[in-house]
Amino acid sequence: MTKKEFLRSAVLIIILLLLILPLCHFFSYERDYMSERYTTYHNLPKDTVDVVIVGTSGIDRYWIAAKGYAEYGITAYPLSYDHMSAWLVTNQIRDALENQNPKLMVIDMRPFTASYSENIADYESSAHSLLDMLDFFSSNRLDGVRKTVDVISRKVEDFSPLSFYLPFIKYHTMWKEPEYSIESMNREPSETLGFFLEEGRSTREVPIKTTERTDELVPLDPVCEEALYEVLDYLDTQDFEVLFLHTPKYMTEAEYGRDNTIRAILDERGYKYKRYDSEDGTYNLQLDFYNDTHTNIRGAEKFTDQFASYLKENYDLPDRRLDEACAADWNGVYDRILAQRAILDEMEAHENMRPEITVKAVEGGNQIDWTYSGNAMGYIVYRCDDMGKPFTDIYVEWDGSKRSYVDTTAEPGKPYYYAVRAFTKLSTGYKYGRFSYEAKAE
Amino acid sequence: MSYSSLSFFIFLAVLTLVYYIAPKRYQWCVLLAASYGFYLTGGVPQLIFIICSTLIAYFAGLKMQSIRDQAKAEMEKAGELTKEEKREWKKRTKDKVHRVQILSVGLTLGILIVVKYTNFGISVLNSVLSPVGAQLPFLNILVPLGISFYSFQIMGYLIDVGRGKYEAERHFGYLALFVSFFPSIVQGPINRYGDIGKQFKEEHKFDYTTVKFGVQLILWGLFKKLVIADRASIAVSAIFNNYINYGGAEYIIATLGYAIQIYADFSGGVDVSIGAAQMLGITLPINFERPYFSTSLAEYWRRWHASLGGWMREYVFYPVMLSAPVTKLSQACRRRGWKYLARIVPSTITPFVVFTLIGVWHGASFKYLAFGLYNATIVAGSVALAPVYKKVGELLRINTETASFKLFGMLRTFFICCIGKTLGHASSLRASMHMIKGMFTDVNLDTLFGLDGTLFALGLDQRSMFVLFIAVLVLFTVSCLQESGMKMRETIARQNLLFRWALYIGIILAILIFGIYGPDFSASEFLYQAY
Numbered sequence: 001m002t003k004k005e006f007l008r009s010a011v012l013i014i015i016l017l018l019l020i021l022p023l024c025h026f027f028s029y030e031r032d033y034m035s036e037r038y039t040t041y042h043n044l045p046k047d048t049v050d051v052v053i054v055g056t057s058g059i060d061r062y063w064i065a066a067k068g069y070a071e072y073g074i075t076a077y078p079l080s081y082d083h084m085s086a087w088l089v090t091n092q093i094r095d096a097l098e099n100q101n102p103k104l105m106v107i108d109m110r111p112f113t114a115s116y117s118e119n120i121a122d123y124e125s126s127a128h129s130l131l132d133m134l135d136f137f138s139s140n141r142l143d144g145v146r147k148t149v150d151v152i153s154r155k156v157e158d159f160s161p162l163s164f165y166l167p168f169i170k171y172h173t174m175w176k177e178p179e180y181s182i183e184s185m186n187r188e189p190s191e192t193l194g195f196f197l198e199e200g201r202s203t204r205e206v207p208i209k210t211t212e213r214t215d216e217l218v219p220l221d222p223v224c225e226e227a228l229y230e231v232l233d234y235l236d237t238q239d240f241e242v243l244f245l246h247t248p249k250y251m252t253e254a255e256y257g258r259d260n261t262i263r264a265i266l267d268e269r270g271y272k273y274k275r276y277d278s279e280d281g282t283y284n285l286q287l288d289f290y291n292d293t294h295t296n297i298r299g300a301e302k303f304t305d306q307f308a309s310y311l312k313e314n315y316d317l318p319d320r321r322l323d324e325a326c327a328a329d330w331n332g333v334y335d336r337i338l339a340q341r342a343i344l345d346e347m348e349a350h351e352n353m354r355p356e357i358t359v360k361a362v363e364g365g366n367q368i369d370w371t372y373s374g375n376a377m378g379y380i381v382y383r384c385d386d387m388g389k390p391f392t393d394i395y396v397e398w399d400g401s402k403r404s405y406v407d408t409t410a411e412p413g414k415p416y417y418y419a420v421r422a423f424t425k426l427s428t429g430y431k432y433g434r435f436s437y438e439a440k441a442e
Numbered sequence: 443m444s445y446s447s448l449s450f451f452i453f454l455a456v457l458t459l460v461y462y463i464a465p466k467r468y469q470w471c472v473l474l475a476a477s478y479g480f481y482l483t484g485g486v487p488q489l490i491f492i493i494c495s496t497l498i499a500y501f502a503g504l505k506m507q508s509i510r511d512q513a514k515a516e517m518e519k520a521g522e523l524t525k526e527e528k529r530e531w532k533k534r535t536k537d538k539v540h541r542v543q544i545l546s547v548g549l550t551l552g553i554l555i556v557v558k559y560t561n562f563g564i565s566v567l568n569s570v571l572s573p574v575g576a577q578l579p580f581l582n583i584l585v586p587l588g589i590s591f592y593s594f595q596i597m598g599y600l601i602d603v604g605r606g607k608y609e610a611e612r613h614f615g616y617l618a619l620f621v622s623f624f625p626s627i628v629q630g631p632i633n634r635y636g637d638i639g640k641q642f643k644e645e646h647k648f649d650y651t652t653v654k655f656g657v658q659l660i661l662w663g664l665f666k667k668l669v670i671a672d673r674a675s676i677a678v679s680a681i682f683n684n685y686i687n688y689g690g691a692e693y694i695i696a697t698l699g700y701a702i703q704i705y706a707d708f709s710g711g712v713d714v715s716i717g718a719a720q721m722l723g724i725t726l727p728i729n730f731e732r733p734y735f736s737t738s739l740a741e742y743w744r745r746w747h748a749s750l751g752g753w754m755r756e757y758v759f760y761p762v763m764l765s766a767p768v769t770k771l772s773q774a775c776r777r778r779g780w781k782y783l784a785r786i787v788p789s790t791i792t793p794f795v796v797f798t799l800i801g802v803w804h805g806a807s808f809k810y811l812a813f814g815l816y817n818a819t820i821v822a823g824s825v826a827l828a829p830v831y832k833k834v835g836e837l838l839r840i841n842t843e844t845a846s847f848k849l850f851g852m853l854r855t856f857f858i859c860c861i862g863k864t865l866g867h868a869s870s871l872r873a874s875m876h877m878i879k880g881m882f883t884d885v886n887l888d889t890l891f892g893l894d895g896t897l898f899a900l901g902l903d904q905r906s907m908f909v910l911f912i913a914v915l916v917l918f919t920v921s922c923l924q925e926s927g928m929k930m931r932e933t934i935a936r937q938n939l940l941f942r943w944a945l946y947i948g949i950i951l952a953i954l955i956f957g958i959y960g961p962d963f964s965a966s967e968f969l970y971q972a973y
Binding site: 001002005008012015016019020023027124160162163168169170172173175176390 | 448648650895903905906939943946947950951954955956957958959960961
């Protein structure tokens with residue numbers, strides 16, 4: 001190999017690496033509300049968050065940070081991930097401390113009451129949710145990956161850990177997903193400080209079962225027990241205040257028993273905890289939850305009031321509404337959530353409403369007119385050549401006040417069927433109204 | 443360790459480094475250690491199998507060589523012998539060598555048959571015994587990695603040594619390396635000792651161009667395997683595995699898709715093997731030479747898995763064709779005045795033997811037997827009917843040298859191959875018959891031309907289908923260029939640096955992004971799960 005050949009090879013490899021690194025970054029995590037919540041937290045100005053709440057969906061479905069700020073002056077951020085793995089809670093706390101110096105760290109107790117099976121699905125997406133967010137070369141991520149691989153290897157046979165070390169291996173097929181494009185290259189923050197209103201979830205009302213109480217101490221899953229002790233050992237070395245939190249939900253007898261065990265361990269180690277009971281008189285078991293384990297928007301508002309009052313009473317937290325450093329990120333966010341909620345309520349109230357549509361042949365095409373009594377961001381016009389064939393969208397009207405469109409692509413004399421539906425935008429994506437009945441153009 | 447796994451490429455990179463740094467006379471040791479190390483990833487029992495087979499080949503080879511050497515020495519010692527005595531001496535020696543050859547080939551073949559076909563035999567016996575209610579239990583037999591490939595290599599070696607084509611290898615290490623050489627152990631090509639043995643004894647200096655060409659071939663192989671074959675297999679499997687839920691149009695799509703998939707898979711895998719060997723300075727034979735450009739089935743089998751075809755030609759086809767029973771049958775026909783029959787008997791009987799073996803080599807199942815017999819019938823039929831074709835051609839004044847006739851020949855051969863592949867790939871013989879019948883009797887044209895959306899409901903959405911289409915187009919274009927005589931790597935090497943680098947970067951990125959590997963991202967998997 002000559003010097004020239006060596007140099008050329010080296011340059012080619014460097015160019016390849018320079019191209020592959022951004023690709024690895026692009027294909028390295030799932031773009032969803034969890035990544036937005038993470039990005040928002042890490043974009044907040046340094047040392048402006050007084051309370052960080054780490055854990056599972058048992059946090060962010062309950063705590064409306066923007067309401068806590070708007071009505072109580074508390075900057076408490078829910079840095080949580082669905083199905084958060086118990087063994088990664090320490091890494092979650094470490095990550096939370098990167099840019100903020102909170103006075104209080106609130107830790108969700110739910111991860112430690114879990115029990116893990118031998119199914120890889122129990123571990124994979126939950127571990128990826130946090131690990132793929134962390135800086136690729138950070139020691140925190142590598143430690144999390146090492147623990148994840150260790151835990152899964154103990155429980156699952158024939159498991160390949162490579163995608164945890166190189167998330168690209170898992171995410172490189174994301175190009176197939178319609179929502180991924182060059183524009184989604186950058187991490188997007190959340191507009192609602194980590195609280196997401198979602199169609200069907202935030203406003204759904206599902207009666208929950210009553211908790212099966214017991215005084216028994218049910219042993220924790222060994223993975224959870226080990227993780228809990230690891231968290232406590234880590235917290236022993238920290239100087240912020242700590243509170244373990246259990247948000248209200250239905251609990252099975254086994255879960256309740258495990259929760260008793262956790263509380264016993266916390267008592268023994270001298271850590272505070274707060275368990276909110278779904279049957280403490282605050283919540284309407286018929287209306288405030290969207291499933292057995294999560295509150296809807298109504299329940300979340302109640303919980304936020306309940307927990308914010310507790311924080312104000314028990315901790316010396318400043319009123320951050322007077323802090324200019326917080327204004328840009330926190331002011332007005334709760335109003336945005338309320339506005340979104342109003343739209344959602346209206347959309348749901350109009351759930352059974354369809355646009356009414358008429359079609360007439362005009363010069364150069366078919367004119368479609370419709371009426372709609374609800375508010376909409378816009379409308380989508382659909383067409384099909386023959387009944388029995390699928391409708392395809394032919395036009396998107398982004399102006400919600402317009403109610404007419406001329407289809408100039410229609411072939412004269414050929415019969416077509418048209419339909420219209422309304423849509424609006426929520427923080428989690430678009431919500432679509434019902435299809436109008438079809439109208440035929442001869 | 444899969445040839446398309448990250449661990450294989452790390453292994454190959456480290457090995458290449460060590461191989462060229464190591465003293466030249468010990469390079470074979472590095473390769474042998476690497477090959478056994480590679481094999482060991484499949485487990486210790488597998489290694490024991492391959493070592494046992496190598497020992498059989500080694501000692502049988504030495505024995506045959508010593509019989510021949512001894513005979514030669516004794517003949518020289520005996521001095522002047524009459525022609526008759528010499529013939530007698532040679533016959534005795536040949537018989538002795540033959541006995542060792544039969545024993546050793548029989549042992550090698552026996553191991554292969556026992557591990558690969560015992561359970562098939564039991565299933566056949568069970569179907570025979572089922573009316574009387576008796577059932578034999580299946581055995582839990584370990585099938586060592588690549589046993590079909592290395593057993594055929596060993597048998598080829600033993601037959602060649604027995605024939606005196608070359609001397610037996612006296613160095614166990616070289617023979618062990620020939621048998622276990624890791625790039626070709628899993629998916630071929632089936633090497634001949636005469637071609638490859640001497641390369642292991644040569645010193646290999648690092649050559650930038652050779653290593654570069656090896657890497658290029660690996661990349662091209664990975665593109666075919668990961669971007670085309672593994673993607674096409676999703677839609678193909680969806681239909682073949684649930685054929686009962688689909689119709690003729692889907693069967694045609696699946697059959698065409700499978701033809702693309704299996705070619706991209708096999709040839710891609712072999713490109714990785716050949717490329718890996720080339721990085722180490724070892725040249726392996728070409729195994730796939732654009733078989734879909736063949737104008738006859740016989741030509742197709744010379745181009746598809748050429749090393750298996752070559753092996754069969756050398757060790758089965760000619761020996762059977764020239765064997766006493768076939769010769770006698772041909773002579774008997776001639777004596778009765780059936781000249782045409784006498785001429786075609788050897789070349790029509792032999793394909794049945796060869797293709798039955800090829801069919802069974804592919805797997806222990808009746809469907810593979812049917813696959814073999816189907817190919818044999820077509821090849822033998824085309825030999826038998828060659829004069830008829832010629833006559834018809836003359837009558838209709840068909841010029842067989844035109845491009846259009848060649849294209850017709852290619853399409854006809856491709857069609858015949860596709861039907862054969864359906865026989866081999868469907869879940870059972872009955873399933874393949876159902877599918878083949880459906881292709882001719884129950885075709886929905888909207889489905890076939892992708893107008894009713896069925897095409898995108900086979901596990902590949904529009905984006906995936908588009909990627910597959912473009913990748914197949916690239917493969918087809920490259921194949922056409924190669925078929926026209928262009929040597930791709932040499933041609934690329936003559937292009938400007940910017941073009942070359944853009945090409946390398948393009949193919950690497952295509953493999954990384956569009957390849958099917960690792961745990962597939964699934965948005966639904968990440969959907970909210972109630973905690």
